[in-house]
Structures are given as C-alpha cells and as structure tokens.
Amino acid sequence: MKILTLSALLCAMITLTGAAGEYHSTDDVQRARSCPSGWTAFNSRCFLYVPRVLNWAQAERNCQSMGGNLASVHSFQEYHEIQRMIVRVSHYSNPAWIGGSDAQQERYWLWSDGTRFSYSHWCRGEPNNDRGQHCTQINFSDQKCWDDFWCDGSLPSVCARKR
Incomplete structure (x- = not known):
C-alpha cells in the first residue's frame, strides 16, 4: 500500500510541476505566438x-x-x-x-x-x-x-x- 501511495504521490508531483515536459502556462504560449x-x-x-x-x-x-x-x-x-x-x-x-x-x-x-x-x-x-x-x-x-x-x-x- 505504501508503494502505491508513493507512486500516486510521485505522479501527482510530476504533473503539477510540469516535470513531464508538457506543461506550458497560457501566458507562455501566448507570448510565443505574439509579437x-x-x-x-x-x-x-x-x-x-x-x-x-x-x-x-x-x-x-x-x-x-x-x-x-x-x-x-x-x-x-x-x-x-x-x-x-x-x-x-x-x-x-x-x-x-x-x-x-x-x-x-x-x-x-x-x-x-x-x-x-x-x-x-x-x-x-x-x-x-x-x-x-x-x-x-x-x-x-x-x-x-x-x-x-x-x-x-x-x-x-x-x-x-x-x-
């Protein structure tokens, strides 16, 4: 059970911090597209x-x-x-x-x-x-x-x- 909880916690942290490399704030995307x-x-x-x-x-x-x-x-x-x-x-x-x-x-x-x-x-x-x-x-x-x-x-x- 500890391993399952630890795995779920680790996945949540990766998702929230953007460590998976797929997170871009709306401001970042807008800045890249604007002049x-x-x-x-x-x-x-x-x-x-x-x-x-x-x-x-x-x-x-x-x-x-x-x-x-x-x-x-x-x-x-x-x-x-x-x-x-x-x-x-x-x-x-x-x-x-x-x-x-x-x-x-x-x-x-x-x-x-x-x-x-x-x-x-x-x-x-x-x-x-x-x-x-x-x-x-x-x-x-x-x-x-x-x-x-x-x-x-x-x-x-x-x-x-x-x-």
Whole structure:
C-alpha cells in the first residue's frame, strides 16, 4: 500500500510541476505566438514601422539588430496591412523602405530576407532604374505604389520578423 501511495504521490508531483515536459502556462504560449511590444502581428509575421530616416543598408541592419529584415511583401492584403500600420503610427502614409533590391543584378529583384519575390505593387513605369536606383520604397506618389529609389536616400522603414 505504501508503494502505491508513493507512486500516486510521485505522479501527482510530476504533473503539477510540469516535470513531464508538457506543461506550458497560457501566458507562455501566448507570448510565443505574439509579437514584441510595438510590433504589429499579421499572419505569421510581426511588422514594425521605424520612423527614423536611414539609408537602405542602415535600415536593413537596424531590422537585423531586432531579429528581422526589411519587410518582404507577399500579397496585396499584406501590403495593405503594412500601409495601415504606417498610418496608425505616423498619422500619414509616409514613403518607407522595404526589403526589395536589384543591386546584385539589374532587374532581378530579391528580398533581403531571402524569400521569393513573387508579389509587387510597382507604380506605372517602375521600376525604371533611373540613374542607378536599386532599392524599394513604398507609398510613393498619390497612388501609394512602389518605386525603385536610390539606396543611399534617407527614408523611414518597415521591419518584419517571424512570430
């Protein structure tokens, strides 16, 4: 009887302390699925509008320092959500850097996070590589579309990271 009582007590302790490796508090699970403070969740990623103006390379490095990259955009819905976030933070639809660049090879656009460049929202006549423009700004012109811009220009930026 002592062995049975001791076994039941041991099983209860393992269950209550989480020693079985399966215990996760609701807060732990929620924290793992949510974004850091100030970031906006959309689908499987977190986005952050950075109002400080930087050139494209500095903006990419800044995003990397926070565990992400300049944002890649994979659908109209995602682009619209990024635009809404910018307006929510800045109260204006500011132009901003995202992670698209053709600096490695002209007209071969890549995302800085390595994902496939399968969606774009270029303005009419863009990208035009006017005098060596190789980096992507969003919210350009009244149409709020994409434009290739000089990478050494100074703009706010949008970072993205996985949740």
